[in-house]
Amino acid sequence: MSMIVTRLLSSVIILSLLLSLSGCVQPDSGPEPEEYIFNYTECNSTTYYIGERSVKTVHVVHNTSRLELVLEGAVLSSTPETGLSNLVVVKRTETDTPLKYNISSRVRHGRRYLVIEFPGSADFVAYTETLSGNELSRKTGDGLVRVYLPEGYATGSLLLGTPRPSPERVFEDSSGRMVIEWNGSNVSAFSVAYYKDSAPWILTSLFIILGVAGILILTYFKLKIGALQRKRDFVEKKGR
Structure with a gap:
């Protein structure tokens, strides 16, 4: 009898280890995609919508089923396991229907990487991170990079804060929010310090x-x- 119990416990432990190594799968109940703005682009792009204390990031992905992120020190983890919250993966034709995804993290060369795996039919990957202070710094990949400042905020003052490197385009959207834009192929990282108008x-x-x-x-x-x-x-x- 004791041998049977021991084998059962061993099986449970092995199964738990296998599940932990494979990452965690999105549960059936999750965040609503409606909280994000999905603007489709013909090439890969990343858009950051900065709020008062958080930033909503929306990736447009093409011909891939995997997204690898570097979690910088500026990111304050809202969930200790990933550093992200309200993560959704959707198609552009069905943005109200989240797709399943698998998420895992690893440390490499002193940096923490987050890997999100999803169906190849996905067009958008979106998530929320908390911010501390009035500055957003991120590494970039290929494709368009846009940063939307909070409404009523600006950047560009040498005394109060500027975007680095110099952006390729700065404009206002229809709601009056300042938008900073780079070609991610030309820069490896960016930083935007912003302040009230x-x-x-x-x-x-x-x-x-x-x-x-x-x-x-x-x-x-x-x-x-x-x-x-x-x-x-x-x-x-x-x-x-």
Whole structure:
């Protein structure tokens, strides 16, 4: 009897190990694809929609069933296993019907890689990551790269933050959001520091206030020194 129990336990352990090595499969109940914007492109592309505290990433994939991501230190994991949340894989003709996918991660050369495997018929892979601070930095692959800043935010100030490297195109969409664009084939990585639209005006006003305050202080000390000089001259003349 004890031998049978031992064999059963061994089988369960082996099965668990096999499942853990193969990654995890998307459950039947998952996030709704409607929370993402699916804009199809004729070539591979990656679009980042930055929110207040998160970024929604949408990959357009062609002729592949595998997507490998590098999880940078800037990414704060919302789920310890993957660093991603609300992951969906869909076809462009059926964006309301998520496809099954398999996800696994590994560490290579000191970096953590996330591998997403999905049917070859998929057109979009989308997920959400949390952000800390007002800067987005990512490595790029081949294809178009677009970054949508939050509504009411901008970039380009040397004092407050700029996109690096210099983008190939900057424009506003129909809702007024600033969009930064690169050809991923020409750059290996990008970084965008962004700020509220009102920040440059506030900074300029602060500099003006500090400048006026500095002038007033200098004028005050100049008058004070002049008064002391006149007083000293008066005392010296009186002493004679």
